[in-house]
Amino acid sequence: MHYYRYSNVEVSCWYKYLLFSYNIVFWLAGVAFLAAGLWAWSEKGVLSDLTKVTGLHGLDPVVLVLVVGIVMFTLGFAGCVGALRENICLLKFFCGTIMIIFVLELAVAVLAFLFQDWVRDRVKEFFENNIKSYRDDIDLQNLIDSLQKINHCCGAQGPDDWDFNIYFNCSSESKSREKCGVPFSCCIPDPAQKVVNTQCGYDIRKKSKSQWDDQIFVKGCIVALEAWLPRNIYIVAGVFIAISLLQIFGIFLARTLISDIEAVKAGNAF
Numbered sequence: 001m002h003y004y005r006y007s008n009v010e011v012s013c014w015y016k017y018l019l020f021s022y023n024i025v026f027w028l029a030g031v032a033f034l035a036a037g038l039w040a041w042s043e044k045g046v047l048s049d050l051t052k053v054t055g056l057h058g059l060d061p062v063v064l065v066l067v068v069g070i071v072m073f074t075l076g077f078a079g080c081v082g083a084l085r086e087n088i089c090l091l092k093f094f095c096g097t098i099m100i101i102f103v104l105e106l107a108v109a110v111l112a113f114l115f116q117d118w119v120r121d122r123v124k125e126f127f128e129n130n131i132k133s134y135r136d137d138i139d140l141q142n143l144i145d146s147l148q149k150i151n152h153c154c155g156a157q158g159p160d161d162w163d164f165n166i167y168f169n170c171s172s173e174s175k176s177r178e179k180c181g182v183p184f185s186c187c188i189p190d191p192a193q194k195v196v197n198t199q200c201g202y203d204i205r206k207k208s209k210s211q212w213d214d215q216i217f218v219k220g221c222i223v224a225l226e227a228w229l230p231r232n233i234y235i236v237a238g239v240f241i242a243i244s245l246l247q248i249f250g251i252f253l254a255r256t257l258i259s260d261i262e263a264v265k266a267g268n269a270f
Contacts, residue, residue: 022249
């Protein structure tokens with residue numbers, strides 16, 4: 001007499017297509033980031049001359065957009081194909097990468113809290129390096145201008161940090177019209193003006209510091225960011241928790257699907 005063992009184990013369609021939907025959002029977002037980054041590079045002529053990538057000594061925001069796009073595109077693609085094809089290798093790659101990113105985020109948050117002085121020094125150094133390259137890249141310039149306008153600040157520690165830039169430096173050798181000035185984003189906006197005065201910061205640092213208060217922001221951006229964080233700690237914590245929950249949910253879906261596939265394969269082995 002022969003005995004046959006029938007396995008009732010099957011891959012859950014619910015988890016399979018939920019993971020696919022989860023990852024299709026990742027994949028589409030990655031495509032959008034990549035498209036935006038490549039378009040920005042083409043506008044700056046980087047695609048025709050890749051040496052321009054290393055020509056900027058500060059941060060090129062487009063590089064950050066491209067890196068995020070590549071990571072999201074890769075993870076989304078691996079998760080989508082892994083879910084549809086029930087491919088354990090791709091699912092493990094997706095799950096493992098998400099776990100690594102989650103652990104790194106947690107480690108960075110903890111270390112930033114424990115070593116605040118070191119982080120402050122690195123942020124100051126980073127901001128000063130980008131001030132040096134302010135006129136070298138339009139995207140970096142727009143990023144710094146936005147940061148200064150939103151936070152009502154100027155420079156890393158104050159307006160004098162703009163001496164790091166050759167165009168705004170007060171050196172006697174400088175021939176720039178912007179010499180001893182600050183960017184327009186440092187200026188206190190005039191509600192009566194409908195058109196932005198891009199020359200409002202010219203020669204402002206030639207005046208005595210007592211006159212600065214009425215014309216430009218005198219608070220450094222590092223101080224402004226340090227003051228902003230406690231006021232918005234619940235928003236920051238909420239965003240971090242939301243991102244963490246999304247990552248944990250993705251890990252859960254992937255691990256559950258991997259377990260189902262392995263159980264089916266084990267059942268078919270009999």
